[in-house]
Amino acid sequence: MGRLWKREGGRLAALVAAGALLGWPFGAIPTGIAAGLALCLAFHLRQLHALYQWLTHRPQEEPPAASGLWGELFDRLYRYQKSQRLTQQRLRATLQRIQESSEAMRDSVVMLDRHGDLEWWNSAAEQMLGFQPHQDRGQHITNLLRDPRFVDYFHGRDYREPLTLASPIDESQILQFQITLYGDDERLVMARDITRLHRLEQMRRDFVANVSHELRTPLTVLAGYLETYTDMADQLPIRLGRGLSAMQAQTERMQNLVDDLLLLSRLEIDRGGRHDGPLDMATLLEAVRRDADALSGGRHVISVEDEAPKTLIGNEKEVRSALSNLAFNAVRYSGDGCHIVLRWRAQGDGACLEVQDDGEGIDPVHLPRLTERFYRVDKGRSTATGGTGLGLAIVKHVLLRHDARLEIDSRPGRGATFRCRFPAERLRDTIENAQRA
Structure with a gap:
């Protein structure tokens, strides 16, 4: 490429010199130089016109014949176009295979753009969700799936857990929705029929x-x-x-x-919510502490820390059941002489109800399964401890009914912390509640 530029520079210099020599006998050297430059410009304009005609009218054909720098440019453009066409063909073939495989799926697959508008869906989505190919393209998905739970799920952007709803066109069909974010804030919505599993x-x-x-x-x-x-x-x-x-x-x-x-x-x-009200957290913590102390029989040091200036809105019986299960588990499994803390504290916009101990701790391999029914870390202690194996399952369901989630932080030899995290929507200022009372 460097030699081509030198050759073009030499050609330009030769034309200028030739023009100067032709104009010298007549005393018109500048005119001769201008004529040489005009010839050079005309040549390049001609090549540009050929390039424009080729790219505009004959892009699939071979490039125009040319030599020098223009010939190299035509060849490079042609090779680039050819490679781009091959890449596009491969991409189209890949997209075609993806669409064909999606069409073969029994699950609904819906692609949304960054605004939530429908871009593409498979035939299963038409059968499960009732989408019409010629009418619904470009529609926002919440215009077609109007269930308030789906709308909240879609706009909440917390897609870690799937959403279970009835089909919008057949209430006897139960669907499980899962949304995945990808690309430039685009979404992939998948819905599978779980009617049989639900039954x-x-x-x-x-x-x-x-x-x-x-x-x-x-x-x-x-x-x-x-x-x-x-x-x-x-x-x-x-x-x-x-x-x-x-x-x-x-x-x-x-x-x-x-x-x-x-x-x-x-x-x-029962979905709950009918008996929710402001809870006196200090009284609740102290009541559970007394129950746990009675179960311990003096073998543990159990204390209460009320650090949150917030009141929880919930079902007192259910929240007490969840906290009691966590406290009783700490008594049963932390080991004699351990310190157990029942804590209510603020965290971010929400608040946490915690049960912390400095006992034996739990191997992280067990943490994902702790809320399963009858799952035990040490099956040999099931009879000795007197537990039913359902305590953490009850805690999980109580928290789900209170829009909360359970977090477990534990390491062998470092104790365990069971954290019930409640959102801001479930909290009220203590002063505000006192004024209402």
């Missing part, structure tokens, strides 16, 4: 609720007779009296399990 889950909930309810009556009768026999232990044969305390302990454990199962079933079925 199975409903059957499971009904089964657990019914069985738990049916077990409550015989357990109550059994506990009553055991209590009577215990009062008459001195009148019973020694061999029969030995097992009464063990029978009472196991019956009580079964009753606690049934109560927790019934509570979980109610939390799953």
Whole structure:
């Protein structure tokens, strides 16, 4: 390329020199130089015209014949165009394969631009969501999916958890929506049919609720007779009296399990909100502290820290149940001599209800599964501790009903902190509540 520029410079210099020589005998050297420059300009204008005609009218054909710098420029442009056409063909083929694979999916796939307007969707979206290919393109998705829960989910931009809703065209069909952000704030909306899973889950909930309810009556009768026999232990044969305390302990454990199962079933079925009101957090923390201290029997140091100048709006019975489960777990699993703190404190725009201990801690490998029903870190201690394995599942469902989430921070040997994070919408100023009262 450097030699081409030198050659063009030499050609220009030769034309100028030739023009000067031709004009010298006539005493018109400047005119001769101007004539040489005009010839050079005319040549380049001709090449520019050829370039314009080629790019405008014949871009798919080979470039015009030229030599020197213009020939090199034409060749480079031609090679660049050719590479671009190949790249575009590959991209079109890739997009075609993506669209074909999306069309083959049973799940709905919807592509939105940065404004939330519909750009493309597969045929499953037409069947599940009722989109019309010739009418709905360019429409904002909330104009077509108008359920308030979906609108809040879409604008909330917190897509870590999927959203379950009925299909807008068939209420008997249950869909699970998941939104993913990509590119320049664009969104990919996927919806899958979980009707069968939803029905199975409903059957499971009904089964657990019914069985738990049916077990409550015989357990109550059994506990009553055991209590009577215990009062008459001195009148019973020694061999029969030995097992009464063990029978009472196991019956009580079964009753606690049934109560927790019934509570979980109610939390799953009932959406809540009807009995929400301002909670006296100081009184609630102290009440749970006394219960935990009674369970501990002096084996732990349990304290309360009320640091948030906010009042929580919620269901007192449910929040107390969640806090009690966290506190009782700390008593059962932190180890003797540990310090347990029940804390209510502000954090950002919201507030946190925390249960912190300096006990044995939990291996991080167990943290994602702790809120599963009956999941235990140490299965060998399940009977000794007296827990039902449902405590953290209850905590999770209570927090979901209060627009909150559970965070667990723990390391082996460094204790554990269970943090219930409540949003600002669930809080009121303590002074404001006092004035209302």
